[in-house]
Amino acid sequence: MKAIDIIHAEHRALGAVLQAFGFILDEVRDGRLKPDFTLLEAMIEYITEVPDKLHHPKEDEVLFVALRARLPQAGALIDKLQHDHAEGNRHIAELRDTLRRYREEGPEGFRTFEATARAYIANSWSHVALEERELLPLARKGLSEGEWANIDAAFEANKDPWSGPTGEFRSLFTRIVSMVPAPHGLGPSAGSDT
Numbered sequence: 001m002k003a004i005d006i007i008h009a010e011h012r013a014l015g016a017v018l019q020a021f022g023f024i025l026d027e028v029r030d031g032r033l034k035p036d037f038t039l040l041e042a043m044i045e046y047i048t049e050v051p052d053k054l055h056h057p058k059e060d061e062v063l064f065v066a067l068r069a070r071l072p073q074a075g076a077l078i079d080k081l082q083h084d085h086a087e088g089n090r091h092i093a094e095l096r097d098t099l100r101r102y103r104e105e106g107p108e109g110f111r112t113f114e115a116t117a118r119a120y121i122a123n124s125w126s127h128v129a130l131e132e133r134e135l136l137p138l139a140r141k142g143l144s145e146g147e148w149a150n151i152d153a154a155f156e157a158n159k160d161p162w163s164g165p166t167g168e169f170r171s172l173f174t175r176i177v178s179m180v181p182a183p184h185g186l187g188p189s190a191g192s193d194t
C-alpha cells in the first residue's frame with residue numbers, strides 16, 4: 001500500500017505549510033511581523049497548487065474510482081471529498097482576491113484576508129482529517145492486493161510531494177522554508193534584526 005504512504009507524505013508536506021501559514025497570520029496580527037507579501041503569495045501558491053495539481057488528481061482518478069467500484073457504501077464519503085476538491089477553485093480565488101486587496105489597502109485589509117485564510121486553513125485540515133480517519137482505513141481494509149498494486153503503480157508515477165512534474169514544488173517549498181521565521185522555518189525569528 002505504497003499509495004497510502006504517498007498520501008501521508010503529501011498530507012505532511014501540506015500540513016507543514018498550513019501550520020506555518022497560521023503562524024505567520026498570528027505574528028502579523030499580533031504585530032511581531034510585518035506582512036511579507038512575497039512569502040504569503042508563495043504559501044498560497046503551495047497550499048493551492050500542490051493539492052490541485054499533484055494530490056487530488058491521483059485520488060479522483062485512481063483511488064476513488066477503485067473504492068467506488070469495490071465499496072459502494074463509500075460513495076457518500078467520496079462524494080464529500082470530491083465536492084471539497086471541486087469547491088477548491090472558488091476558495092482559492094477568494095483567498096487570492098483577499099490577499100490582493102490586503103496588499104492594496106494595507107493594514108485595513110488584514111482582517112478580511114485573515115478570516116478568509118483561516119477558513120481556508122480550517123477547511124484544508126478538515127479535509128485531510130476526513131481522508132486520514134475515514135477514507136484511508138476504509139481503503140486499507142476494503143481493497144484487494146491486486147487493486148492496491150494498480151493504485152500503487154499510479155501513485156508511484158507521481159509521488160513526490162515537493163517536486164511536481166518539473167521540480168517547481170520542491171523549489172517553492174524550499175523558498176517558503178527559508179522565508180518563514182523560526183521556529184516554523186529557517187528565516188530569522190520574529191522581531192529579530194537579522
